[in-house]
Amino acid sequence: MKASVLDGLAIASEIRAEAASTALTLIAKGTTPALAVVLIGDNPASASYVGSKVKACAECGIKSIKKEADISISEAKLINIINDLNKDSSVHGILVQLPLPDHIDENRVIEAIHPDKDVDGFHPVNAGRLVAGIDCLAPCTPAGIPELLSRSGYEISGKHAVIIGRSNIVGKPIMNLLIQKGKNANCTVTCCHSGTPNLSTYTKQADILIAAIGVAEFVTRDMVKPGALVVDVGINRVNDDSRERGYRLVGDVDFDSVSKIAEAISPVPGGVGPMTVAMLMKNTVAAATKLDN
Numbered sequence: 445m446k447a448s449v450l451d452g453l454a455i456a457s458e459i460r461a462e463a464a465s466t467a468l469t470l471i472a473k474g475t476t477p478a479l480a481v482v483l484i485g486d487n488p489a490s491a492s493y494v495g496s497k498v499k500a501c502a503e504c505g506i507k508s509i510k511k512e513a514d515i516s517i518s519e520a521k522l523i524n525i526i527n528d529l530n531k532d533s534s535v536h537g538i539l540v541q542l543p544l545p546d547h548i549d550e551n552r553v554i555e556a557i558h559p560d561k562d563v564d565g566f567h568p569v570n571a572g573r574l575v576a577g578i579d580c581l582a583p584c585t586p587a588g589i590p591e592l593l594s595r596s597g598y599e600i601s602g603k604h605a606v607i608i609g610r611s612n613i614v615g616k617p618i619m620n621l622l623i624q625k626g627k628n629a630n631c632t633v634t635c636c637h638s639g640t641p642n643l644s645t646y647t648k649q650a651d652i653l654i655a656a657i658g659v660a661e662f663v664t665r666d667m668v669k670p671g672a673l674v675v676d677v678g679i680n681r682v683n684d685d686s687r688e689r690g691y692r693l694v695g696d697v698d699f700d701s702v703s704k705i706a707e708a709i710s711p712v713p714g715g716v717g718p719m720t721v722a723m724l725m726k727n728t729v730a731a732a733t734k735l736d737n
């Protein structure tokens with residue numbers, strides 16, 4: 445068997461077109477949706493992600509405001525920047541690119557963002573609303589996963605989803621999204637993590653296996669049930685002297701071996717990554733629509 449490859453690029457482009465259409469409606473009513481992106485320091489991966497987000501905004505008719513600061517910025521100064529963006533009614537979304545330098549408390553920074561402008565869905569108010577099943581801004585990477593599966597033609601209701609990873613950015617929110625009653629959810633969910641003994645006992649039971657570990661090619665063929673849908677959230681740089689830039693990107697799943705037995709698999713790059721950016725566009729126009737009313 446050869447798995448079909450989940451085309452995150454094509455589906456992300458569909459979602460970006462929908463966001464662009466909502467942006468046009470807002471613009472016709474006199475509101476240009478605007479996203480502020482805050483980048484601290486010069487981490488090349490963060491700079492690259494922020495670049496993709498700014499580019500996607502331009503394509504969708506969303507105004508982007510890039511705020512950059514040196515790695516030495518104090519927590520208080522960063523929170524002042526956020527407070528100004530909270531007060532600015534022409535700004536609808538605020539995103540602080542993570543990770544932040546060690547001297548800054550990430551949680552305090554996230555809590556400073558107004559929940560209605562929290563397009564990353566990381567604020568505890570949005571995290572709580574997600575758990576309670578209340579309409580909210582949901583984190584972009586997790587929210588993109590059911591979209592990627594359903595728009596590829598896979599029904600996820602009633603399936604057993606096994607997640608590897610319990611981060612606040614991916615593992616916990618995807619658990620809470622998939623367990624909801626309703627369309628494009630309704631899964632039985634198991635969340636495994638670094639404290640899970642005999643991991644493959646669980647992963648082999650997965651109809652949907654979601655890998656969000658942060659370890660290159662961690663999930664191998666022997667850990668996967670034949671016919672599973674495999675979603676790879678990892679983006680890892682591995683040294684590769686044959687590439688001009690000296691590295692290549694691989695996921696948390698050993699694509700070559702797992703694609704021989706899975707029903708479908710998301711590639712890296714071109715799978716979950718572009719979906720994250722598309723869902724950010726969707727959240728930004730949703731925040732602008734709500735704030736405009």
Ligand code: GUN
Nearest residue numbers: 539540541542543564584
């Ligand atoms: N760093 C890694 N992923 C993300 C994300 O989705 N949002 C932000 N703000 N930072 C990140």
